[in-house]
Amino acid sequence: MKLAVVDDDVDVRTAINRLLRALGHEVSLYASAEEFAVARPDADCLILDIRLPGLTGLELRDRMHSAGDLMPVIFMTGDGDRFLGNAPPTDAHMLYKPFDEETLRAALACAVDASSHHEG
Amino acid sequence: MELLDIEGRLLYMNRAGAELLDLCGPQDLIGRPWLALWEGEHQAAAREAVNRAKVGRRGSFEGFCHTAAGVARWWDVVITPITDDGGAVVQLLVVSRDITERRRDADFRAGQQAVLEMIATGASLDAVLTRVVQLIEQRSEGMLCSVVLLDDDGIHLRRGAAPSLPEAYNAAIEGAPIGPRAGSCGTAMYLGRQVIVTDVLDDPAWEDYRHLAVTHGFRACWSTPIVSSQKKVLGSFAMYYSHPRAPVPAELRLVDVAASISGIAIEHQRAQEALRHSEERNRAILRAIPDLMFILSDSGVFIDYHAQDPTALMLPPNEFLGKAIADVLPPAIAQPLFAAMKGTLQSGEPERFEYSVEYAQGRRFREASVVRLDGDKFLSIVRDITDRKRAEMDAAVQRRELAHLGRVTTLGELSGALAHELSQPMSAILINAQAARRMLSHEPVDLIELRATLDDIIANDKRAGTVIERLRALLKKGDGTFEPLDLNEVVTDMLALIHSDLLARRVSLRTHLLSSSLPVHGDRVQLQQVLLNLVLNACESMSAADVDERLLTVTTTIENGFASMSVADLGIGIPDDQLTAVFEPFVTFRERGLGLGLAISRSLVVAHGGQIVARNNPDRGATFTCILPLRP
Numbered sequence: 001m002k003l004a005v006v007d008d009d010v011d012v013r014t015a016i017n018r019l020l021r022a023l024g025h026e027v028s029l030y031a032s033a034e035e036f037a038v039a040r041p042d043a044d045c046l047i048l049d050i051r052l053p054g055l056t057g058l059e060l061r062d063r064m065h066s067a068g069d070l071m072p073v074i075f076m077t078g079d080g081d082r083f084l085g086n087a088p089p090t091d092a093h094m095l096y097k098p099f100d101e102e103t104l105r106a107a108l109a110c111a112v113d114a115s116s117h118h119e120g
Numbered sequence: 121m122e123l124l125d126i127e128g129r130l131l132y133m134n135r136a137g138a139e140l141l142d143l144c145g146p147q148d149l150i151g152r153p154w155l156a157l158w159e160g161e162h163q164a165a166a167r168e169a170v171n172r173a174k175v176g177r178r179g180s181f182e183g184f185c186h187t188a189a190g191v192a193r194w195w196d197v198v199i200t201p202i203t204d205d206g207g208a209v210v211q212l213l214v215v216s217r218d219i220t221e222r223r224r225d226a227d228f229r230a231g232q233q234a235v236l237e238m239i240a241t242g243a244s245l246d247a248v249l250t251r252v253v254q255l256i257e258q259r260s261e262g263m264l265c266s267v268v269l270l271d272d273d274g275i276h277l278r279r280g281a282a283p284s285l286p287e288a289y290n291a292a293i294e295g296a297p298i299g300p301r302a303g304s305c306g307t308a309m310y311l312g313r314q315v316i317v318t319d320v321l322d323d324p325a326w327e328d329y330r331h332l333a334v335t336h337g338f339r340a341c342w343s344t345p346i347v348s349s350q351k352k353v354l355g356s357f358a359m360y361y362s363h364p365r366a367p368v369p370a371e372l373r374l375v376d377v378a379a380s381i382s383g384i385a386i387e388h389q390r391a392q393e394a395l396r397h398s399e400e401r402n403r404a405i406l407r408a409i410p411d412l413m414f415i416l417s418d419s420g421v422f423i424d425y426h427a428q429d430p431t432a433l434m435l436p437p438n439e440f441l442g443k444a445i446a447d448v449l450p451p452a453i454a455q456p457l458f459a460a461m462k463g464t465l466q467s468g469e470p471e472r473f474e475y476s477v478e479y480a481q482g483r484r485f486r487e488a489s490v491v492r493l494d495g496d497k498f499l500s501i502v503r504d505i506t507d508r509k510r511a512e513m514d515a516a517v518q519r520r521e522l523a524h525l526g527r528v529t530t531l532g533e534l535s536g537a538l539a540h541e542l543s544q545p546m547s548a549i550l551i552n553a554q555a556a557r558r559m560l561s562h563e564p565v566d567l568i569e570l571r572a573t574l575d576d577i578i579a580n581d582k583r584a585g586t587v588i589e590r591l592r593a594l595l596k597k598g599d600g601t602f603e604p605l606d607l608n609e610v611v612t613d614m615l616a617l618i619h620s621d622l623l624a625r626r627v628s629l630r631t632h633l634l635s636s637s638l639p640v641h642g643d644r645v646q647l648q649q650v651l652l653n654l655v656l657n658a659c660e661s662m663s664a665a666d667v668d669e670r671l672l673t674v675t676t677t678i679e680n681g682f683a684s685m686s687v688a689d690l691g692i693g694i695p696d697d698q699l700t701a702v703f704e705p706f707v708t709f710r711e712r713g714l715g716l717g718l719a720i721s722r723s724l725v726v727a728h729g730g731q732i733v734a735r736n737n738p739d740r741g742a743t744f745t746c747i748l749p750l751r752p
Contacts, residue, residue, distance in 0.1 A: 009544045009548070011544065011545065011548040011576060011579070011580050011583070012544055012547050012548050012551070014548075014552075014576065015547070015548045015549075015551035015552040015555060015573075015576065016551055018551070018552060018555035018556075018559075018569070018573055019551050019552075019554055019555035019558065021555075022555045022558030022559055022562070023558060051540065051620065051623050051624055052623070053623055056626075077540075078539065078540035078541075078542075078543030078544055078547065078620075097540075097543040097544065097546065097547040098543055098546040098547035098549070098550045098551075099547065099550070099551075100550055100551075100554060101551075101554040101558075104551075
């Protein structure tokens with residue numbers, strides 16, 4: 001799959017990149033929501049950190065929806081009980097840091113599957 | 121001049137001689153033995169002079185006799201032998217000179233001298249004044265003298281000395297008020313000048329006392345006020361006569377002399393009394409003072425001491441009196457004591473230092489104040505400050521407890537962000553480890569990438585360890601020990617810890633840290649707590665602001681010789697009348713928290729010898745600045 005990853009923490013970003021590549025995916029990395037929005041790469045799924053400097057992960061998702069961009073999104077959060085004042089995205093796929101490979105793969109499968117159903 | 125026969129019988133006396141002896145004529149004494157004129161020891165002196173003349177030599181003596189009118193007269197007598205042609209003594213020529221005045225003056229001067237000696241040797245005022253009165257009375261026949269004193273109230277007469285006046289008279293005027301018609305003395309004291317009453321029967325000053333005076337046989341009374349060197353009326357000196365009489369100039373001089381001697385006596389006695397009172401007062405004060413006091417010579421030898429409670433002394437007096445500081449005190453006390461002596465010598469101001477002494481009952485804390493005394497000595501006043509010290513230590517413990525409570529509370533508020541701060545490296549570690557395991561199953565194994573992955577695992581583990589270390593420090597109670605710190609480092613450490621909290625709050629952080637280090641002396645955790653509290657308050661005050669206006673500025677600098685750390689926000693600011701009150705306990709503008717944050721922060725900063733102030737920014741928001749002494 002083609003995957004995009006947005007996380008402001010370079011260590012986390014690098015680690016996810018390594019794992020996803022080792023799993024055979026093609027990965028593009030972004031340090032902020034703005035960076036991703038400008039590049040708007042072609043990807044099957046976006047793995048998006050919620051807590052970001054500037055535009056937050058949730059705001060980016062909202063903007064994409066508003067613009068009719070239906071790229072599947074998996075959120076990451078290191079802080080399970082706080083959602084920056086916004087309602088938690090009940091329908092979203094969530095990864096709670098720290099997460100392992102199996103959880104990541106399951107989330108990917110689920111997100112892409114849901115998306116293809118949706119499209120179908 | 122007299123002529124005696126060889127047997128000492130009076131043969132001739134000239135007229136002047138008869139007059140001086142108050143005789144009607146010389147015939148009264150002719151043929152009488154001349155020696156009989158003399159009395160007591162003077163007769164013996166006269167006899168010896170006569171005997172010398174009888175054997176052809178010249179005899180002389182000074183002696184006194186009473187005149188026929190009973191007046192004592194002093195004579196300077198010279199007896200010269202008269203010889204016949206054969207050289208035998210046949211008659212004696214006596215030439216007598218009246219020296220009564222000279223003798224009286226000499227006696228008076230000796231009397232004055234004696235009075236002054238009495239004053240100097242501390243005789244009682246009563247004895248001195250009695251002697252003065254007697255001395256003056258001797259100067260004039262038929263004159264009686266008295267000294268009356270003026271009460272401290274400046275109104276009433278008090279007894280002085282009047283040994284020759286009737287007791288009934290003295291008792292009658294005792295306690296009488298002075299005034300413009302209060303007899304000679306009362307009036308003289310009232311007017312502050314001499315009052316000469318030549319006849320009490322027609323002088324208005326005696327109107328109220330006329331009967332009293334006449335009853336006791338007084339007609340004339342001259343009184344002079346006794347005035348102190350400060351021109352204060354102390355009493356009066358009076359001369360009484362039984363008949364109407366005006367003074368001659370010599371008598372006026374005499375009363376002035378009497379008044380001035382009496383004044384010296386009274387003033388001296390008052391001064392002695394004042395001195396005694398002040399000594400008694402000092403002793404009473406000293407008895408009431410619980411402090412220990414030591415007088416030291418300029419070379420540091422113990423000269424004297426005061427100890428209300430002798431058991432408070434480190435050593436019994438005989439083991440330190442007369443000994444040098446260095447020989448009796450341990451260096452821990454002797455050295456600061458020497459330093460304080462040196463310091464007060466230079467500054468002229470009291471020098472203080474604290475020390476502690478171990479007693480069987482426990483440790484006592486002391487504060488010594490050292491000052492210069494009498495030009496060449498030192499006074500060391502030692503106060504027991506054990507209770508104050510204990511209270512200070514208790515307060516320090518309480519401050520630490522409260523600070524800890526504050527930190528725990530604050531960290532509770534931060535726990536989400538702190539979890540995030542930990543979860544980042546934890547995620548990196550887990551994901552890297554699983555990536556590495558995947559890499560191992562790919563042939564050929566990319567060793568370079570594998571090594572980089574393992575390096576990242578190690579780095580992130582350390583990163584997590586640092587977060588945990590900082591958290592642990594904040595959660596620890598700590599003993600409040602101060603250490604040399606760089607305030608910049610304190611600030612950057614704290615900001616790293618709350619980085620993700622700021623992100624979560626959507627607050628942008630700007631830092632202006634002094635490029636060089638900021639050396640201070642303090643407790644790292646406590647200072648971080650102050651900063652954390654200021655940052656959280658700043659964030660809170662901006663929580664309603666637009667996201668792009670949530671700007672937090674942390675600045676460190678050196679200001680007026682102090683290290684300064686300030687936190688500025690663009691929030692709602694503080695009501696101007698609350699800029700001081702915000703540091704009071706339970707005053708809060710935050711929704712969460714006890715309202716203790718700033719109160720604790722202030723107590724921590726003050727314990728560091730610093731200050732914390734709040735002010736509103738000219739445009740928006742508030743700035744909290746805390747200043748700390750720079751470490752030398």
